[in-house]
Amino acid sequence: MIAIESGGALLLIALMALVTLLTRLGGVLLMSFVPMGRRVEGFINAMAGSVLVAVLVPVAVKADAAGQLALLSTAVLMLLYRRPMLAIAAGILVAAVVRAV
């Protein structure tokens, strides 16, 4: 336990910032010790999209019906037109409209 009085809070914030910075730099740093081969490269490339999907799963599960419709609209528009800004705007609009009615 650290008391937040007399500079304790600043110390806590500094420690949080340090841990977060290590996660930002650590991925590239750790990979520099891994010899690159076809399997490692295949792993990294497949992991890239999977990180996004894994971040999205609880978002989609926790969302209300309006939120899920928003994600669906974004997905459909992306598959049709491949225009991210259009697809995102449509998704947000859907969520806002469905929640308003």
Added chain:
Amino acid sequence: MSDHTAPELSLAVFRQGFWRLLPISLFVAVFGAAFGLAAAQAGLPGREILLMSATVFAGTAQFAALEMWGTEVPVLPLLATTFAINARMLLMGATLYPWMSRLPPGRRYASLVVLSDANWAMNLNDLQSGRNALGALVGGGFALWLTWLAGTLAGMVFGSAITDPQALGVDMVMGCFMLSMVLAGRRTSRTVLAWVVGGMAAYAAYRWLPENSHVLVGALAGGLVGALWLEDKA
């Protein structure tokens, strides 16, 4: 990856990245405002709130920290939670390694200081589609940092004026953005299988494993697909 030149990191690509990420950054500012308000209500003094947003710059971890904030704060649980929530950035950084390794170490690690979900996703798309530049990561990261900080300040000052962001659909912005980045990428039966396996593993981890483990589990499961099913030699 036939091209082995270092990714471009000039003022021009920095500016481009800044403007490309600015629209999504404006939504990030809304979350910043929500954080500023919540932190002020939790009793943090203004300079500490701003300092946290400026140096930690990781929304979910900052919200989680507020839950533990009191007159005394448990250090190890705070840092463990911060690490668990932000561990996904280890994976994001790792996916950039094939390109980042061509930069001299100083520029390589300096570019990663503003690594965050949205700018990483956009920059990875750029690199995979042959745009060999780090503008989205660095310039876009600066846009996100600036709006996160500005949003925090706005939340502290005008907190009570914020209407329900959920009614405006703002809570879905990041989800829709990430989804559009998944689908903007190159799709092969191999990557789609990796998404499906990764998604199912993430769901299982979300349901049954400790909190915040889903990204790690899903990403590693998806990565295994890529390690086992190799791309045809180009």
